Amino acid sequence: MPGSGQIPGTLFADNSIGRAEGDAVTALVVAMDGPSGSGKSSASRGVARALGLRYLDTGAMYRAITWWMLEHGVDVGDPQAVAARADAARLAITTDPEAPGVTVDGRDVSAEIRTQEVTSAVSAVSAVPQVRARLVAEQRAIIGDGDIVVEGRDIGSVVAPGAAVKVYLTASPEARARRRTAELTGTTLEAQRVAMARRDTLDSTRKADPLVMAADAIELDTTELNLEEVIAEVLRLVKERT
Numbered sequence: 001m002p003g004s005g006q007i008p009g010t011l012f013a014d015n016s017i018g019r020a021e022g023d024a025v026t027a028l029v030v031a032m033d034g035p036s037g038s039g040k041s042s043a044s045r046g047v048a049r050a051l052g053l054r055y056l057d058t059g060a061m062y063r064a065i066t067w068w069m070l071e072h073g074v075d076v077g078d079p080q081a082v083a084a085r086a087d088a089a090r091l092a093i094t095t096d097p098e099a100p101g102v103t104v105d106g107r108d109v110s111a112e113i114r115t116q117e118v119t120s121a122v123s124a125v126s127a128v129p130q131v132r133a134r135l136v137a138e139q140r141a142i143i144g145d146g147d148i149v150v151e152g153r154d155i156g157s158v159v160a161p162g163a164a165v166k167v168y169l170t171a172s173p174e175a176r177a178r179r180r181t182a183e184l185t186g187t188t189l190e191a192q193r194v195a196m197a198r199r200d201t202l203d204s205t206r207k208a209d210p211l212v213m214a215a216d217a218i219e220l221d222t223t224e225l226n227l228e229e230v231i232a233e234v235l236r237l238v239k240e241r242t
């Protein structure tokens with residue numbers, strides 16, 4: 001964390017973290033994209049904490065809209081039905097890496113959006129252009145002047161193409177399924193492998209803003225790295241590029 005006399009948000013030339021009073025302010029946007037289970041949320045929160053930046057989980061926003069659709073009986077397999085209700089839910093999301101959370105119409109749904117039901121439906125809902133148009137606009141408004149780590153599938157390519165640092169996290173399908181299985185109860189390695197492969201295929205083959213590595217992103221394969229090593233490598237990239 002930034003030391004005393006420093007303002008969180010960027011880096012000193014001597015590689016310490018923070019910003020001195022009176023320094024020129026360079027708002028920082030770090031874009032973190034990648035497939036499911038590659039470690040985006042964990043690494044992004046760690047990087048945001050270390051640099052005193054805000055943190056935005058755009059996947060939570062797609063999950064929250066999906067939760068609302070399911071809650072209101074919308075057929076998530078019908079893109080026209082989803083499009084017709086794309087603007088109906090009122091979302092609010094926190095950007096504090098210490099307390100990530102999302103509300104829909106004032107109700108805290110931070111836990112509900114992680115259920116299997118939502119996870120199975122979210123790729124179909126997020127493929128609907130009207131949903132993406134709405135959420136990309138809201139994400140850009142939150143990103144505003146920067147000083148934020150933003151994670152998702154299209155951050156470096158669509159939401160924040162001007163981000164100073166773009167990281168594309170990957171890991172082998174086996175490693176990702178193993179990590180997810182360790183996190184959840186009542187599932188198996190094979191069930192997670194199949195579910196994650198399905199979601200990756202849907203997310204990377206949809207017409208609207210598919211999961212893609214931006215041309216100027218740095219790919220970071222985390223298969224053999226623990227979380228601390230991933231965070232350290234991203235912090236190194238931030239220093240190198242800002």
Ligand SMILES: Nc1ncnc2c1ncn2[C@@H]1O[C@H](COP(=O)(O)OP(=O)(O)OP(=O)(O)O)[C@@H](O)[C@H]1O
Binds near residue numbers: 041059182227
């Ligand atoms: N480098 C790592 N080594 C071991 N486990 C990790 C590593 N990075 C993340 N994990 C663990 O893997 C799981 C998935 O990580 P995380 O939720 O950050 O991935 P994600 O890319 O945000 O996934 P999704 O897109 O599905 O939300 C978590 O349980 C997390 O603690």
Ligand SMILES: Nc1ccn([C@H]2C[C@H](O)[C@@H](COP(=O)(O)O)O2)c(=O)n1
Binds near residue numbers: 126199
């Ligand atoms: N920028 C984004 C973020 C997420 N999505 C979609 C695709 C994912 O399968 C889903 C859930 O994201 P997760 O919580 O697993 O990161 O939301 C997207 O299309 N664009």
